[in-house]
Amino acid sequence: MATTADFRNGLIIEFNNELYSIVEFQHVKPGKGAAFVRTRLRNLKTGKILPNTFTAGVKINVQRVERRPMQYLYNDGTDYHFMNSETFEQIHIPKELINAPQFLKEGDIAEVMYHTESDSVLSCELPVTVVLEVSYTEPGERGNTATNAMKDATLETGAAIRVPLFINIGDKVKVNTAEGTYSERVKE
Numbered sequence: 001m002a003t004t005a006d007f008r009n010g011l012i013i014e015f016n017n018e019l020y021s022i023v024e025f026q027h028v029k030p031g032k033g034a035a036f037v038r039t040r041l042r043n044l045k046t047g048k049i050l051p052n053t054f055t056a057g058v059k060i061n062v063q064r065v066e067r068r069p070m071q072y073l074y075n076d077g078t079d080y081h082f083m084n085s086e087t088f089e090q091i092h093i094p095k096e097l098i099n100a101p102q103f104l105k106e107g108d109i110a111e112v113m114y115h116t117e118s119d120s121v122l123s124c125e126l127p128v129t130v131v132l133e134v135s136y137t138e139p140g141e142r143g144n145t146a147t148n149a150m151k152d153a154t155l156e157t158g159a160a161i162r163v164p165l166f167i168n169i170g171d172k173v174k175v176n177t178a179e180g181t182y183s184e185r186v187k188e
Helices: none
Strands: 012-015 018-028 036-043 049-055 059-062 065-075 079-083 090-094 109-115 120-125 129-137 150-155 160-164 172-176 181-186
Touching: 090 120, 150 172, 160 181
Parallel strands: none
Antiparallel strands: 012 018, 012 059, 018 036, 036 049, 065 079, 065 109, 079 090, 109 120, 129 150, 129 172, 150 160, 172 181
């Protein structure tokens, strides 16, 4: 058991019989009355953020989680299959637990978060950026760059994003997985 003095960002706690991650917290000591801790908690199953206030010193149940790098193999329509590179153990993860499944390419490494007590998968996170090849885009028009003009492009994984006019078919681009946006062109 821990107390509110042990709060830190990223700590996983059990609250209302569900697992939450502390997004941010603030200890408040008003001039009058008892101290309290104002928090924002992210539900690990649904991803929703819940604001909550704890009185200072209240006991909380801290949960242990483990992060393991796993290699993406394939998807069968409903589940995505990953392999542990050290033990060669294979697991399948539902699409809802992956932060950006549209950018997964065979062989990519993702970080899978496990709840150590139940050994169940809580989430799967791709790296902040991934490099993908443009499989289709319309040709850019010369001289149409007065503004920050963008066009649609389809990536090798089938995902559609907006890219600048100078990007052509076969170019490799860096994609921000959190926002699903173009970051930069990658030179060979």
